[in-house]
Amino acid sequence: MRVRFAPSPTGRMHLGSGRMALYNYLLARKTGGQFILRVEDTDQRRYVPTAEQELYDGMHWLGLQWDEGPDVGGPYGPYRQSERKEIYQQHAKMLIDSGHAYYCFCAPERLERVRQEQMKRKEQPHYDGTCRALDPAEAAARVAAGERHVVRFKTPKEGTTTVVDEIRGAITVQNSSIDDQIILRSDGLGVYHLAAMVDDHLMKITHVFRGSEWLPSFPLHHLIIRAFGWEPPKFYHLSVFLKPSGKGKMSKREAADLMKDGFSIFVKDFEELGYLPEAVVNWIVLMGWSYDDHTEFFTMQDLIEKFSLDRFNPSPAAINFSKLDHFNGLHIRSLSHEDLARRIKPFFLKAGIQADDARLLRIVPLIQHRIGTLDEAVDMAGFFFRDEVTPPVEDLVIQGLSAAQSAQVARRCLEVLKGLPEINVETAEEPMRALVEALGLKPGQVFGLLRSAVTGQRVSPPLFESMAVIGREKVLERIERAIRLLEGM
């Protein structure tokens, strides 16, 4: 089994591309086949220089390795369409010689005019067939004389064509509705209709995954393949992703708004937003594919084992970011402490916090169940690495008590803690709870004060576990400071 992911480097790599690449990858790995990366860069005007690198980065980040491609080579190269110009020209010539295609000398301006008139008459715009009737020998002579030309595919004008999409079943269209499309441009480069069909055949592709936007031209592609006398690969047209509301595709403006909320539709953005590639993979694989009626958590290994071709859903899927958050939490919690420590470290560094590995490893168990994205680790646990913390004074005042009274409570706590040779859950929790009771207060009141004093935050990992990591000296120091703050009120 040979599959291919064939993006055109015309912009940023979005989630839909990621899913497409993922399905190809899974199928190849599951069956022991090859996964080919082919760059469809035949349109030089739309080419974006940075796009190809972003593509590589995005796929690497998702964990998708390809077996053949522009950068790694392979037996069926070149894998960049701009380097296969001669191949398309040869194949266009083959179709002309067999009577399946013809030279066309029509000026684009005239064609545009014809299109306008057809639309005015409420017809489907199509080529009017001027050059289709040309004598082949005469046309060849004009080409030889250097006249500017393109090559068009000659579609049958009668009858019907039936193609099979493996997800949807048979689709039959009237041949009269299939236009004589240009398959070779005047600059000699093949257009998609020719180039992709030729490459898929030459590269021995057995299963094609592509977007459902290709469905309307699917019959044309079938005709082209048959004109060469080839057996077509199996086609799977994947539905598009809709915006979260479910109404329409994501626009540029909406994509920008998304970024403000900590989301994106571009694969490369998810890393710095604090998402795990495992979570993104788990999330997108389930948009249009399912395993059964209840299993949703998958690692890449699971997917390689369980991926199948008969469980695609043909309807468009709206992107659901809260589900991504859910999967991210699930995968964060399934990571080993070492692994999680390694992954959150860059976020501390980016926040200007030099997080040492030993301490990082100690705090990971305290935050693993409390963060939804990796960047949240900094907010949750940054205080562990700071020399001192400055809680807002009002956070130190116990609800229902005055500042002075709160300071008194803090003093009593300090006394108890000072009497301990070490502060951790085993040594401190019991005496502190006893103190709380003796004071006639609730645990939440006293522990809240201490939490603010020691961590500088209202929300933190559990108090005594946190104190243990911070260390006795620093804990006492921070409580003393809190008392001074309260007394200064």
Added chain:
RNA sequence: GCCCCCAUCGUCUAGCGGCCCAGGACGUGGCCCUCUCAAGGCCAAAACAGGGGUUCGAGUCCCCUUGGGGGCACCA
């Protein structure tokens, strides 16, 4: 305008004629746990777009309507 595709809870989906007064998940609400916040556990509300057929029987098959998506380039 014409052509093609799609249609189950708000969202992702299971369902391939009787197992379905429709199952799972996210989200939402409630309860439990609890030093904060989470995580976890339990419970709840929430859908077969509408109308015709076919059939003993339809969410499942067919047709129409409606809604949504895509396409109609010397772009992919």
